[in-house]
Amino acid sequence: MKRSKTGVFLDEVVRCEAPLRVLELGMHCGYTSVRILRLLPTCGKLLTVEMDPLTAEKGEEILLVAGFKNSQFQVLPFSSAEAISRLASHLGEDRLDLVVMDHAPEQYLPDLLALQRGNLLSKHSVLILNRVVKAGAQAVLEYLTTKPHNYTVCQQVASPRV
Template identity: 45%
Template structure:
């Protein structure tokens, strides 16, 4: 049995750990514990709960209203890992600067970033959004249409990214991607980037944006960027979406081609 004196000696250490990692404890509570509780008590997935909130708090046909409703829900109710408003502004700026005509999104989740990208595209541009989870894809489809975008602007593809990328030329007649946004499983960032390289869909000047490269992190992806010499790249540092005190960043890559 631990003596009271030894137990008291550990209190300063415990307090130090709690203070130092308090933001991670808050994230664990909001992202894991609340989700488990709500899943059990509502019978709905977290994404379905978010959709219900957005549906009842947004103005149909208004992308900004839909994004605002998502941001309020994710900030105050439950945590969802989408790009969020702070890093979203970086994405908005890059989209305005690049004016891409052909965009590929890997990881639609429940449609937040899909709407964010689609609303910034120039006239005649098209977004191909890939989501492997069928339940999430069904929500994304509703969110896209609620925002007022039809199939001529946004096409949702429900399949794993490693199956979709090799077929983009043959099935969707794509010759070059102007911009790729990655926000799916972080372990897929590197193999999917290499698939894009092998497919020939990245031309000189093509931009690739990859979210959450610092937290939860994509270390193999970053190591590859440092060594391959195919990209000019940098990291836009920020904090994790809908969180404070957790450092994160979005990688911006400009493809230079084989040297």
């Protein structure tokens, strides 16, 4: 079976950074969630956000069938803005080590700003941005290059198909 370039990239980042608290914005079918969870330490936690309740329910089922326990993850069936506003209650005094943005690219910058306002990122948080060729993703990249931050930004740019 051929491993996807995106999956290998994600694995490399998770292995290298060894995060304990991960926020995934945009769960979709649960592929990224499974890849992250299998590399998290037992004390790690994945909070994954999926706005569509049916997709969130099916994604949670996939995680359970894949053998992960509810103590390892929590699916938040809300918009990213609503989920971010509730994160402090899920994290307590902890901060996010890794944020995967794979939802609507136009939400990337507003969500990053909300995470900053809520003091939910550590000084060494890593951001993974998917679909960076989209206009919304470009806005967050421009913001990050013009403002001094301690975040590490990881992006995988797919080469155009020929």
